[in-house]
Amino acid sequence: MSDIGNAGTRRGPLRLGVVAAVLTGMLLLLCCTGGTAAFFLTGLGGDDAENGDAMARMECGPVRAVNIAGKLPRFAQYGDTQVRNAAIIIKVGQDMGVPSRGWVVALATAMQESALRNLANSGVPASLALPHEGVGADHDSLGLFQQRPGWGTVAERLNPAYAARKFYEKLVKVESWQQRPLTVVAQRVQVSAYPDAYAKHEEVASRIVDALARGAARTVEINGKAVCNAAERGQIAASGWTAPIPGGVGSGFRTASRPSHNGVDIGAAKGTEIRAAATGRVLVSTCDEDRRGRQDCNVDGFPGKGGCGWFVDLLHAGGYITRYCHMVVQPFVKKDQIVTAGQVIGKVGSSGNSSGPHLHFEVHLRNDRNASGAVNPVPFMRERGAPLRAAE
Known part of the structure; x- marks a missing residue:
């Protein structure tokens, strides 16, 4: 026409x-x-938006509880430990009853802050011998979300489940967070020096959520229930x-x-x-x-x-x-x-x-x-x- x-x-x-x-x-x-977006699940056939819709054929709902201990899918840019950290973030959100849009926001934030690695820093005494996956550049920021001392003790911030829970606790207090842009919401939680950087991770974060939780990024909350493939009339899917x-x-x-x-x-x-x-x-x-x-x-x-x-x-x-x-x-x-x-x-x-x-x-x-x-x-x-x- x-x-x-x-x-x-x-x-x-x-x-x-x-x-x-x-x-x-x-x-x-x-x-x-x-x-x-240049990051795709291994075996899904490349750029789905351009060459097919393998992700669109993925089953959507009911949303599957993430099995942290089970075998997880592989991603081109993330190792097994990083994917397991992503699974922990999603599982904590599920356990807390946070809608799946929150899982996407949390993952995108952690992808920017730590590349999904549980980072210590040079200020952590070697005597504590706490498990971590690298040393970050910020002297007093720790963990998946690079949280500063006010978020908890060193041991707490280096606990992925604790760090995720603290993130979600603050996230759900942001007014209209499910309808607002990811960058705005993540910044309200993190107060980052680079608030606009979170947006570039939204696409991959959505794909990870879909892969780990049965297409959950394709859902929208309607009357308190996650409904698949129904984002219209101004309702926003977890994918944004x-x-x-x-x-x-x-x-x-x-x-x-x-x-x-x-x-x-x-x-x-x-x-x-x-x-x-x-x-x-x-x-x-x-x-x-x-x-x-x-x-x-x-x-x-x-x-x-x-x-x-x-x-x-x-x-x-x-x-x-x-x-x-x-x-x-x-x-x-x-x-x-x-x-x-x-x-x-x-x-x-x-x-x-x-x-x-x-x-x-x-x-x-x-x-x-x-x-x-x-x-x-x-x-x-x-x-x-x-x-x-x-x-x-």
């Missing part, structure tokens, strides 16, 4: 630096034409993602009849709220030119007009970019604005190259806004617990 496959392409590639802050109605058959609108996918990604269709069309009534699929920074918020070079987005478009209409591109941690096209009015967000997962960024319309109201939604990898970076949004969103539903 749009000329979106090439939206932004004729402008040339956008050169992006490292983003520290981050880092839907009757369904119509609508016509449209047209880095990234949500569906941009509730609705059925009509036109698919790069079909035989439309090979340059670089996204999917989701049918929705005009005016349906569009939400940011994840926390990110606004790259583009504008009216796309039509085939004649006009910026004419305040009226309904038509097939063959060309252009994305009113649209937004968001950059997320991990180098992911999401695109939202054919809005009915100017988007509610501006370039360089930081938006949170589930935040309303605009409303469904039919501007640009469109035959009726819908959202054209794209996902791109490696900071690449062009067609070369586009991947199928359906498996990508499903493996994050925020599936785009099939048309009924």
